[in-house]
Amino acid sequence: MLDPHRLRVFRSVVASGSVQAAADNLGLTSSAVSQHVAALQRETGLTLFHRAGRGIVPTEAALALVERTDEVMSRWGELDQAVADLREGRxxxxxxxxxxxxxxxxxxxxxxxxxxxxxxxxxxxxxxxxxxxxxxxxxxxxxxxxxxxxxxxxxxxxxxxxLTTDPFVVIVPAGHPLIGQGPVSLSDLRRETWVSNDYPRSIGHRMVVAHCNAVGFRPRFTVQAQDHYTAIRFVEAGIGVSVLPGLAARDLPASVVRIPLAPPAPVRHxxxxxxxxxxxxxxxxxxxxxxxxxxxxxxxxxx
The missing domain is CATH 3.40.190.10 (Periplasmic binding protein-like II)
Known part of the structure; x- marks a missing residue:
């Protein structure tokens, strides 16, 4: 059975790039780190590092071992946390x-x-x-x-x-012609430059595109921001408009204006x-x- 502490030390050497760096990160001596790595090599029968100039480089076997032990070490960390919780009364x-x-x-x-x-x-x-x-x-x-x-x-x-419904809204830069006209329809945005604000396969993005298709056009996305908060900054810079969930448009900079969308418009449940x-x-x-x-x-x- 592999020793979890030796695995931690070995993984630190791979992540840190050297025995000395791992020793510094772990608060151990370089000699102790080397001993743990040597013991792990004996336990596994694997060659984990080879020399490269004055340093060491992990072997393919070492990289595979790191990948295979990710979940194991995560579980071990959770066990450590559970023990700490019990000790501290949580x-x-x-x-x-x-x-x-x-x-x-x-x-x-x-x-x-x-x-x-x-x-x-x-x-x-x-x-x-x-x-x-x-x-x-x-x-x-x-x-x-x-x-x-x-x-x-x-x-x-x-x-x-x-919990609630979350209607989509359109956000536009200050001074945009649509400001002050009340709710706008998706078709009013047909000729606008759009900024995406979610991943293409996400529920929200697919909902927006489907509703646009239903009124006869496909949005012209020129910026793939893929997250709400970056998209807001692109709109603030005057790059384009973005249709995003109302929940994501609660706190906007002063130079960005939120406008309701008239039905039929996408709504998140x-x-x-x-x-x-x-x-x-x-x-x-x-x-x-x-x-x-x-x-x-x-x-x-x-x-």
């Missing part, structure tokens, strides 16, 4: 998955309130994507904030709680998937209750 853990705009708009206030009410609770916050949700353990989060239409089949082992394994989870239920209150009474959480 008995509960709650993993919450979230998407970027929810993270900026809701998560700081939620975490502040939840940790105040449950000081012994350990929170794991996981930025998740529509195509690859899950925590670092490979087990899905206890609560997963998702962008899903109401008719989406509920993931096995979870129950769904609808936001929900919380809560783990449902038959065991009551007071912290998870309270987190959802706080989140619901935060969404409907945002100013009450600013105090």
């Amino acid at each position: 008995s509960g853990r709650l993993a919450i998955g979230y998407f970027a705009s929810a993270g900026a708009a809701w998560m700081p206030a939620l975490v502040k309130r939840l940790t105040h009410e449950y000081p012994d609770l350990v929170l794991e916050l996981v930025l998740t994507e529509a195509e690859a949700r899950g925590s670092s353990t490979g087990r899905g989060p206890d609560i997963d904030l998702v962008i899903d239409p109401p008719d989406t089949p509920v993931r096995s082992g979870y129950r769904r709680i609808d 936001l929900a919380a998937l809560v783990r449902d394994d038959g065991t009551p989870d007071e912290a998870a239920d309270r987190a959802v209750a706080l989140l619901t209150d935060l969404i409907h009474h945002p100013r009450s959480h600013l105090r």
